[in-house]
Amino acid sequence: IPYYHEMWINSDTLPKRLKTTDTLLSANGDFISATVRLKYDVLAFASSLSNPADPDHVVDYAIEYLLGLTLLPATRDYYKSILLAGQTSNIYWTNAWNDYANSPTNNGFLTTVRNRLQLMLTEMLRMPEHHLG
Secondary structure, three states: OOOHHHOOOOOOHHHHHHHHHHHHHOOOOEEOOOOOEEOOOHHHHHHOOOOOOOHHHHHHHHHHHHOOOOOOHHHHHHHHHHHOOOOOOOHHHHHHHHHHHHOOOOHHHHHHHHHHHHHHHHHHHOOHHHHHO
8 A cells, every 4th residue: 555645754855844944934035946036024924913023922823823733831932932032021022023113124123033033933844743734
């Protein structure tokens, strides 16, 4: 009996799946042809949320949207700590987001917010739950 249903994730395909999401979330994205580049726009993703300045809302929405499950509090807090750059207060992200939102052409504000989001989402998409769901 063919085991095609078991072949979509194995020691060959898993690294390729991880590389794909890592690349799409990177600053350059992935060129699929000489003129077409695919890239996740993490700033547009966050901007579409009802309250992107609230790190709890950003993390909870990303978990629901990307994983569709409930994580243990410690795992959820891990992703939040990435967004907060290891800080313990939500104000770090709130200030970073508000600075960016008030001055989106400021390269420093844009880079801070984009890097935090890219890192959090990259780590989230590397979870086994993402690939098994």
